[in-house]
Amino acid sequence: MSNILKQQPRCGQKLSGTYLATFLLTILCGASIAQGSQANLPSSPSELDRQFALKVFPLLKEKCFACHGDDAEKIKSELNLTTREGMLKGGEYSTEVLVPGDTDKSDLYHSVTWKKPDLEMPPKENDRLTEDQITLLSDWINTGAEWPDETIQKAIREEQWTAPANEDGILVKTSGGQADTWTYRRYQPEDIWAYQPVIKPELPITDQTDKHPVDAFIDSKRNSKGFGKAPEAADRILIRRIYFDLIGLPPTPTEFKHWSSRFNDSSDKAIETGALVDELMASTHYGERWAQHWLDVTRYADTGGCLMTTNVRMRGGIGIMSFDHSTKTSLTISSL
Numbered sequence: 001m002s003n004i005l006k007q008q009p010r011c012g013q014k015l016s017g018t019y020l021a022t023f024l025l026t027i028l029c030g031a032s033i034a035q036g037s038q039a040n041l042p043s044s045p046s047e048l049d050r051q052f053a054l055k056v057f058p059l060l061k062e063k064c065f066a067c068h069g070d071d072a073e074k075i076k077s078e079l080n081l082t083t084r085e086g087m088l089k090g091g092e093y094s095t096e097v098l099v100p101g102d103t104d105k106s107d108l109y110h111s112v113t114w115k116k117p118d119l120e121m122p123p124k125e126n127d128r129l130t131e132d133q134i135t136l137l138s139d140w141i142n143t144g145a146e147w148p149d150e151t152i153q154k155a156i157r158e159e160q161w162t163a164p165a166n167e168d169g170i171l172v173k174t175s176g177g178q179a180d181t182w183t184y185r186r187y188q189p190e191d192i193w194a195y196q197p198v199i200k201p202e203l204p205i206t207d208q209t210d211k212h213p214v215d216a217f218i219d220s221k222r223n224s225k226g227f228g229k230a231p232e233a234a235d236r237i238l239i240r241r242i243y244f245d246l247i248g249l250p251p252t253p254t255e256f257k258h259w260s261s262r263f264n265d266s267s268d269k270a271i272e273t274g275a276l277v278d279e280l281m282a283s284t285h286y287g288e289r290w291a292q293h294w295l296d297v298t299r300y301a302d303t304g305g306c307l308m309t310t311n312v313r314m315r316g317g318i319g320i321m322s323f324d325h326s327t328k329t330s331l332t333i334s335s336l
């Protein structure tokens with residue numbers, strides 16, 4: 001045994017099963033589908049109000065406020081774009097930054113089209129507005145440049161944020177982010193299928209219904225894409241696949257011989273396949289394989305080692321946690 005392995009750990013090498021359970025539960029159940037709450041809108045806001053609060057204002061905020069209003073000390077060209085009054089007042093050179101109802105007269109519009117020489121906003125090429133964003137601003141000016149007051153805007157945004165589902169995706173309830181954009185982040189349902197409530201779908205009818213129900217789903221999807229069935233794997237391939245799948249390593253020659261003779265003898269290969277899967281899942285290597293997977297998912301990396309000593313470094317930079325599946329009580333950390 002190497003000296004490294006003989007070293008006594010300074011921080012616990014054994015972590016309790018409760019820790020593991022909490023760790024996994026945090027990953028698996030940390031989020032659940034939010035139950036929407038209805039925000040209290042002062043009065044029913046118009047479509048134009050919504051458009052402003054949800055699209056126009058956030059666009060101006062993202063693209064313009066840094067130089068035109070967020071910091072009063074560093075305001076550029078004396079133009080404050082954070083209020084309607086500021087826009088109407090204009091800047092150092094132009095008094096026609098915003099002319100409600102008239103895009104052609106509004107320098108706000110000209111500045112983002114980059115068609116007027118010396119008035120190209122935002123100044124950085126990379127920040128330029130897309131066609132859709134330019135249309136959004138010109139529509140807003142042409143329809144009268146509505147600017148609902150702060151409480152209405154806030155209510156509209158809150159209503160939009162807390163709606164369980166809308167065109168931007170579904171809301172997932174979390175303990176909250178550092179900013180509203182994270183707290184109210186939306187997801188496409190298919191991207192977070194693992195957090196959806198479990199449902200029992202109806203079995204598709206295929207010629208595989210006599211097999212495992214999972215085969216029926218795979219079959220129906222494959223048929224719908226016009227693919228034929230792959231040939232059944234030979235014993236040799238099947239055994240190697242199961243090993244790689246479950247413990248990430250190939251079988252040793254002895255293990256391989258053992259299982260291929262069992263596969264050969266048996267009248268029911270499915271039973272032997274099940275036995276091999278059970279055996280591998282009961283082995284500690286199965287725990288190691290999954291611990292490695294979850295550590296990768298959480299971007300775990302460890303250079304100095306959990307032991308925090310200078311002479312004990314975890315080779316490869318990753319400590320592998322192995323969960324002892326036979327006792328399901330301890331979690332050990334070993335160095336690679």
Ligand code: HEC
Pocket residue numbers: 060063064065066067068076077078079090091092093094095097107108111112118119120121122123124
């Ligand atoms: C990185 C800083 C910066 C950002 C971001 C920026 N501007 Fe400007 N803006 C300026 C500067 C500097 C001027 C002064 C003229 C010049 O140097 O081109 C100016 C001038 C203007 C003027 C002319 C004002 C006047 O009368 O003097 C308008 C209109 C304008 N900006 C609109 C916008 C709009 C609309 C946005 C967002 C889409 C925006 N700006 C984003 C820096 C910025």
